[in-house]
Amino acid sequence: MSEAVLTLRDRQTAATREQILEIAMHQLGQGPRGTFSHESIAEAAGLGARTVYRYFPDRASLLQALWIRLREATKTRFPETEEEILPLARSVFEEFEANEPLVRAVITSPAGTEVRERGGTEGRAAFSKSLSSALEGLPETEKDRIIAVFVSIYSAPFWQLLRDRGLLSGADAQEAVAWTLEALIQAAKNIPKTEQQHKSRKVKDQ
Numbered sequence: 001m002s003e004a005v006l007t008l009r010d011r012q013t014a015a016t017r018e019q020i021l022e023i024a025m026h027q028l029g030q031g032p033r034g035t036f037s038h039e040s041i042a043e044a045a046g047l048g049a050r051t052v053y054r055y056f057p058d059r060a061s062l063l064q065a066l067w068i069r070l071r072e073a074t075k076t077r078f079p080e081t082e083e084e085i086l087p088l089a090r091s092v093f094e095e096f097e098a099n100e101p102l103v104r105a106v107i108t109s110p111a112g113t114e115v116r117e118r119g120g121t122e123g124r125a126a127f128s129k130s131l132s133s134a135l136e137g138l139p140e141t142e143k144d145r146i147i148a149v150f151v152s153i154y155s156a157p158f159w160q161l162l163r164d165r166g167l168l169s170g171a172d173a174q175e176a177v178a179w180t181l182e183a184l185i186q187a188a189k190n191i192p193k194t195e196q197q198h199k200s201r202k203v204k205d206q
Helices: 002-028 038-045 049-055 059-073 082-098 100-108 110-130 140-153 156-164 170-189 193-205
Strands: none
Touching: 002 038, 002 049, 002 059, 002 100, 002 110, 038 049, 059 100, 059 110, 082 100, 082 110, 082 156, 082 170, 100 110, 100 156, 110 140, 140 156, 140 170, 156 170
16 A cells, blocks of 8 residues: 555656646746746746745756756757767757757747756767867867867757858758868867977966
């Protein structure tokens, strides 16, 4: 009997958590016109604010859960190897296109920007690993700059710029991001060794 009650309680807990995240995702999808807070989520879900705080004690924990939900909704993956960078970039941009209303809303929403910051942390770690061979021998400051560029390009805001300012189709945006990343990989690999050593000495002297 106790096991059955526990199972029921677990199902109810999972359902409530799911309800909170669904409402929160909906509010993110409203863009800058929407509201987003523990209190607004509780009101929309018909729950007490205390209940929402019980599942997500602070804004950071809620944003982290929403980043995971957004990543799943858009099938966003970060490359673990250099070989994965180009095909995954095309795939991610294709998913941005398939989820255009949500992606655009998240880009323009202040809360959405906070959610996407979680992706920045994940992306920097992923590109540090996947580009390790191409960046070998470079000073740390140079590596940081290159990784920052990759993370910025492998992103929804860059997709939006290609579509809106560049006036590219979704398919052309996919090819553009792949071309850009391929050019950057080759450029990083072609930095002369003497230049690397010069930069390393310069950093040490500062």
